[in-house]
Amino acid sequence: MLQRLDARVVYPENKLYLDYITNQGKASSFFSHPPLGFEAALAARREVEYPREEICDLLQAYNERLQADSAALEGIAALQSPSTFCVISGQQVGFLGGPVYTLYKIVTTIWLAHYLARHLKVRVVPVFWLASHDHDFTEINHAYLLKRDGEVGKIAFEWLQQGRPIADLPITEEVLAAFGKYFDELPAGPHHGVVKETFAPKPQENYCTWHARIWSRLFSNRGLVLVDPSMLHEPARAFFHTALKRQEEIQTCLKETAVHLRKAGYEPALSPGRAGRLYTLDSDERRVRVEDPLAHLAGVQEQPERYSTDAALRPLLADSLLPVVASVLGPGEIAYHAVLKPLYSLFCLPQPLLFPRKSYAIIGRDEARLITHCGTSVSEILTGQFDVQDCLRGLAPTELKRRFEKAREAISQALEPLRASLAALDPGLESTWQQTRTTSLRKLDDLERRAIRAELAKRGLSPRLLQRLQNALRPRGKPQERVFPLPHFINRHGPAFVDTLFSTGELDDFTHQVMTLGTDNG
Numbered sequence: 001m002l003q004r005l006d007a008r009v010v011y012p013e014n015k016l017y018l019d020y021i022t023n024q025g026k027a028s029s030f031f032s033h034p035p036l037g038f039e040a041a042l043a044a045r046r047e048v049e050y051p052r053e054e055i056c057d058l059l060q061a062y063n064e065r066l067q068a069d070s071a072a073l074e075g076i077a078a079l080q081s082p083s084t085f086c087v088i089s090g091q092q093v094g095f096l097g098g099p100v101y102t103l104y105k106i107v108t109t110i111w112l113a114h115y116l117a118r119h120l121k122v123r124v125v126p127v128f129w130l131a132s133h134d135h136d137f138t139e140i141n142h143a144y145l146l147k148r149d150g151e152v153g154k155i156a157f158e159w160l161q162q163g164r165p166i167a168d169l170p171i172t173e174e175v176l177a178a179f180g181k182y183f184d185e186l187p188a189g190p191h192h193g194v195v196k197e198t199f200a201p202k203p204q205e206n207y208c209t210w211h212a213r214i215w216s217r218l219f220s221n222r223g224l225v226l227v228d229p230s231m232l233h234e235p236a237r238a239f240f241h242t243a244l245k246r247q248e249e250i251q252t253c254l255k256e257t258a259v260h261l262r263k264a265g266y267e268p269a270l271s272p273g274r275a276g277r278l279y280t281l282d283s284d285e286r287r288v289r290v291e292d293p294l295a296h297l298a299g300v301q302e303q304p305e306r307y308s309t310d311a312a313l314r315p316l317l318a319d320s321l322l323p324v325v326a327s328v329l330g331p332g333e334i335a336y337h338a339v340l341k342p343l344y345s346l347f348c349l350p351q352p353l354l355f356p357r358k359s360y361a362i363i364g365r366d367e368a369r370l371i372t373h374c375g376t377s378v379s380e381i382l383t384g385q386f387d388v389q390d391c392l393r394g395l396a397p398t399e400l401k402r403r404f405e406k407a408r409e410a411i412s413q414a415l416e417p418l419r420a421s422l423a424a425l426d427p428g429l430e431s432t433w434q435q436t437r438t439t440s441l442r443k444l445d446d447l448e449r450r451a452i453r454a455e456l457a458k459r460g461l462s463p464r465l466l467q468r469l470q471n472a473l474r475p476r477g478k479p480q481e482r483v484f485p486l487p488h489f490i491n492r493h494g495p496a497f498v499d500t501l502f503s504t505g506e507l508d509d510f511t512h513q514v515m516t517l518g519t520d521n522g
């Protein structure tokens with residue numbers, strides 16, 4: 001069962017993204033192509049030369065190490081031809097895959113690549129960029145789960161070398177302990193063993209290779225090619241050199257675009273004063289911004305492996321090395337890509353089409369029935385309008401609530417005649433009278449809540465059950481897709497959960513889709 005919700009329900013704060021997917025306002029002027037402008041995006045890069053042979057050799061060696069399926073290796077071989085293109089997405093290397101929207105990016109990328117191959121009559125390869133150069137450790141060192149008691153739990157690990165690229169992170173004892181603890185606390189069910197085996201690290205792997213292998217295992221049979229930027233230093237040298245040499249022009253472009261965005265009613269998602277710079281490594285191998293670009297021109301030629309891009313330059317690097325027709329992005333990424341169009345002109349590159357990733361909320365049938373029984377909706381839960389206590393009171397029998405309301409009136413009426421008498425005896429007693437009245441009514445409220453709970457318990461309803469429902473859809477006050485990782489969903493709905501995503505809905509549907517699945521082991 002599939003229900004569609006307007007994207008404004010989930011992303012109300014991202015005006016630029018909402019205008020982009022609905023062709024409203026001036027959002028489209030900040031991008032080279034509209035979301036479905038595939039033909040023009042392809043035509044713009046037919047004449048561009050890419051280092052195909054060099055890149056394909058690197059891709060083949062890397063994906064073979066991941067034991068990729070032959071479908072992915074055939075796609076790599078096809079990329080050597082000037083008539084083959086790709087769709088790309090990417091993400092930080094989050095623990096256990098990171099929030100499940102990473103999966104939704106991959107699914108959309110594969111889906112779009114296959115669609116474009118049919119629609120444009122060219123070979124299109126799906127590619128996933130594993131952002132191993134990122135150093136924001138607190139973004140990737142944890143995973144959330146819905147615990148047995150219905151509360152949201154967090155499992156995290158530490159690393160003494162924080163600040164270094166995540167590519168340097170080994171699978172430490174802390175990582176292994178966090179992995180074990182996550183699956184110990186993940187509610188048991190028929191799929192628990194399968195999901196644990198699927199996501200288990202192997203000896204001799206580092207943290208990034210571990211996660212790359214997971215994605216390759218799940219999707220290389222659908223043609224997905226994995227890219228780790230740490231293998232691209234040599235072919236990236238020329239891009240790095242240009243980025244350093246033209247640093248001042250890059251900053252000017254970003255600042256001017258930020259002004260245009262504000263005039264159009266949008267707030268820039270990237271800081272124009274800081275974005276558009278390379279990173280390098282300091283003496284402790286920690287990742288730091290390049291502050292004096294011209295001083296690094298020789299260094300980037302001699303040791304390109306010590307340099308990497310920031311969020312603004314990363315897509316341009318990828319688009320300089322790979323024949324990217326379309327990039328699959330989340331709402332926040334599309335917002336910050338709005339400042340990049342002038343940079344593509346500066347680097348003499350065609351900007352690819354920016355395609356919104358699919359967006360889902362996944363519920364089981366038991367949860368769907370509970371939502372209906374409560375007289376609420378997924379939309380109300382996602383927007384924070386759902387309140388557990390209000391819902392419980394609304395479900396209570398009318399006669400029970402009426403009796404408590406009469407009791408409140410009776411208490412107030414019984415105490416009221418005392419008020420004037422006590423004030424006449426001692427003005428200070430009036431405040432004591434008020435406290436007595438408030439305390440009595442508060443205790444009656446508490447008794448009512450307990451009575452309602454007892455009554456609803458007979459019908460299989462409880463505050464914990466409703467809190468669990470709220471946490472399943474809006475954990476930590478955020479959309480489900482931004483919190484729980486893929487193991488949470490496979491554990492509840494089985495390995496077929498991933499296949500279900502490929503067979504449900506329409507590619508060009510940019511709504512938030514609520515999918516009700518036939519199992520609920522939560």
